[in-house]
Amino acid sequence: MKLKLTGAGFENYTGQMGVVFFENGLSKYDVMPNDAIRIASTIGAVWENGDPANLGAIHTQNLMTPAPDIRQQSGLELLHSITGHAHLNADQVQQYSDQVASLTTGVEKQESTAKKAEPKYTQEALEKIADESGIAGLREIAAEFNVKGNSIATLIKAIMNAQE
Template sequence: MNSAQRIKIVEKGWGNFNGTFGGVEFLNSLSVEAVAPSVARQLGSLVRIELCDSEAQITSNSDYLANKDTPAKVESTLIDVETANEATKEHQKVEEAAQYTREDLEKVADQRGIAGVREIADTLGVRGRSIAELIEAILAKAG
């Protein structure tokens, strides 16, 4: 209901209602003048009401029923946030990789062996089978 329309009370026992109800004048349960949508919803929350033109019932939850199957547009926002978080993590990994020079990585390899180099490589998401391969992959990740 988007514009003012005449309404009819269809509640049992109200079939021949004459008088004023909720600020609306009724004659034989039919409004004398057109009623605003907000007033029709208010009256519809108290008694069953129909629109005269369409015979659609107006109830307290008619707006809800009209919009209940409208999907919410939230998914795209969530995807954008997830994409932004992934990009931030990837940027942090590249910055971490940029901290290491070949000499630093070789020093770690001398002191702690392949296990030490693998710790650094794991934080960057890099894999390799040898110290030299891991060092090359870490440096390649740094750009």
């Protein structure tokens, strides 16, 4: 839409203002909204139909435009908007059903089927290794669990906690 200058002294302006060309106060070509807002805020302007060319007017117009109500879409329209397919064969229906099921319940299934691992080493076994090999033997085992410690007692405790 064209822009009409309303600022004092610019009503009959002919020339270029930024990227917009004016002739007798009216733009020669359609003006982008961001350029119109910039010009209207510094000089004063309205659209050629008389509507204000400012940010508030644009927001008000957007507020008056209702958003699409997806609740009124049919199942096929909604399916098409999500999947891009208007009609699905049985394999595609199963595929999308599986995807939805895995997204909604996949985490719960994984957690419930996970078995608690039995500890590889008991405290007694670790103490026996410490008696036979010393702290060096415990450090080899601790390396499997990415655990470190400065004493035998600390290493045994850390290994036991890492196995839980």
